[in-house]
Amino acid sequence: MDKIKVSLLGATGMVGQKMVRLLADHPYIDLVKLSASDSRTGKEYGRTVNWIEQGPIPERYRNMRMVSSTPEDQKDVDYVLSALPPEAAEGVEVELIKNGINVISNASPFRMSKDIPLLNPELNFEHLKILEERDTKYVKNPNCTSAIMAMPLGEILDMPYKRISIVSMQAISGAGYSGLPYMSIDDNIIPYIHGEEEKIPAEISKMYGSVRDNNIVNRKTRINVTSVRVPVKIGHMGIINVELDEEPDLEKLKEKMKNFAPLKRFSGLYSAPPHPIIVHEEEDRPQNALDTFNGMEVHVGRISYRDGILRMVVLGNNLVRGAAGITVLTMETMKQMNLI
Numbered sequence: 001m002d003k004i005k006v007s008l009l010g011a012t013g014m015v016g017q018k019m020v021r022l023l024a025d026h027p028y029i030d031l032v033k034l035s036a037s038d039s040r041t042g043k044e045y046g047r048t049v050n051w052i053e054q055g056p057i058p059e060r061y062r063n064m065r066m067v068s069s070t071p072e073d074q075k076d077v078d079y080v081l082s083a084l085p086p087e088a089a090e091g092v093e094v095e096l097i098k099n100g101i102n103v104i105s106n107a108s109p110f111r112m113s114k115d116i117p118l119l120n121p122e123l124n125f126e127h128l129k130i131l132e133e134r135d136t137k138y139v140k141n142p143n144c145t146s147a148i149m150a151m152p153l154g155e156i157l158d159m160p161y162k163r164i165s166i167v168s169m170q171a172i173s174g175a176g177y178s179g180l181p182y183m184s185i186d187d188n189i190i191p192y193i194h195g196e197e198e199k200i201p202a203e204i205s206k207m208y209g210s211v212r213d214n215n216i217v218n219r220k221t222r223i224n225v226t227s228v229r230v231p232v233k234i235g236h237m238g239i240i241n242v243e244l245d246e247e248p249d250l251e252k253l254k255e256k257m258k259n260f261a262p263l264k265r266f267s268g269l270y271s272a273p274p275h276p277i278i279v280h281e282e283e284d285r286p287q288n289a290l291d292t293f294n295g296m297e298v299h300v301g302r303i304s305y306r307d308g309i310l311r312m313v314v315l316g317n318n319l320v321r322g323a324a325g326i327t328v329l330t331m332e333t334m335k336q337m338n339l340i
């Protein structure tokens with residue numbers, strides 16, 4: 001089988017490093033180019049990156065010379081994977097698309113465009129069908145918190161709920177490699193994350209939207225979010241409260257979450273966990289220290305109903321389920337759908 005040749009923009013950042021790790025031994029996606037900001041062009045990846053991923057830099061990339069993010073340097077790959085910050089991503093990605101280069105991106109610009117899929121593969125792989133007739137394909141991945149919190153909401157959005165409230169407690173790595181000074185976040189909680197509280201409800205509505213005339217029509221939802229930054233390195237946790245008039249069948253809800261595996265119809269999805277939602281019965285789970293490692297799984301615990309409120313705690317790895325892992329799974333799913 002011919003491998004899919006990909007290039008990675010933002011290869012020195014938090015998401016980029018995770019992507020390098022995930023793709024180093026991939027059976028059919030071949031990461032052949034790395035780039036970051038202009039000052040690194042021409043340098044050896046292993047000498048210029050501030051590597052903070054676990055384990056050594058994969059041998060193959062240690063001496064790879066970095067290239068620029070321009071179409072000139074990117075035109076000979078099948079797909080460009082973007083882990084650029086939003087300010088840089090908008091211009092760079094538009095230029096690549098204009099030059100007929102396919103892009104899958106983690107950055108926020110255009111996430112809400114109705115003609116661009118916002119992919120969290122288990123939830124909405126069918127949205128990829130809008131790309132079937134397009135010569136150049138542009139796909140976005142959701143914000144890390146949206147990706148994680150959306151996973152267990154499918155059943156709940158079908159219930160006659162009044163409102164869903166999410167309090168997200170987000171890890172420092174979500175702000176990028178140089179996102180937060182140590183002195184601001186050490187031993188502290190910051191009760192504001194710019195833009196998150198608007199993005200999360202909108203992106204969940206789009207992921208649960210439907211396809212009409214080759215566009216995505218957002219689902220109507222009633223979700224409000226409060227986001228805070230907490231002093232943990234990896235893993236975004238959310239406390240979800242759903243106002244419901246009637247007590248739901250909690251055992252049935254848990255079973256549906258445990259059995260949720262919509263991608264099992266495809267073979268060859270190397271990055272798809274067999275059980276994308278793990279339901280915990282222990283009253284002190286999920287925990288960042290025990291449940292975030294490198295997985296694509298989203299962990300759900302403390303599911304209960306009291307005083308008209310269905311409650312649960314949700315946790316996922318922001319760099320894997322929230323970013324790099326979804327990008328890789330999106331590519332794998334596109335291949336199985338004959339879109340690559």
Ligand SMILES: NC(=O)c1ccc[n+]([C@@H]2O[C@H](COP(=O)([O-])OP(=O)(O)OC[C@H]3O[C@@H](n4cnc5c(N)ncnc54)[C@H](OP(=O)(O)O)[C@@H]3O)[C@@H](O)[C@H]2O)c1
Pocket residue numbers: 009010011012013014015016035036037038040069082083084085086088089106107108142143144173174175176177178318319322323
């Ligand atoms: N961190 C998360 O949990 C997470 C989750 C979901 C989505 N995202 C999104 O994913 C993207 C990457 O996030 P991150 O956390 O990995 O950020 P990051 O750690 O700040 O990394 C940014 C990367 O982009 C490169 N870069 C910066 N400016 C550039 C420019 N003008 N041209 C080319 N390359 C440039 C940086 O290179 P240098 O090292 O050379 O500066 C670095 O490789 C962002 O859009 C973010 O919103 C992040």
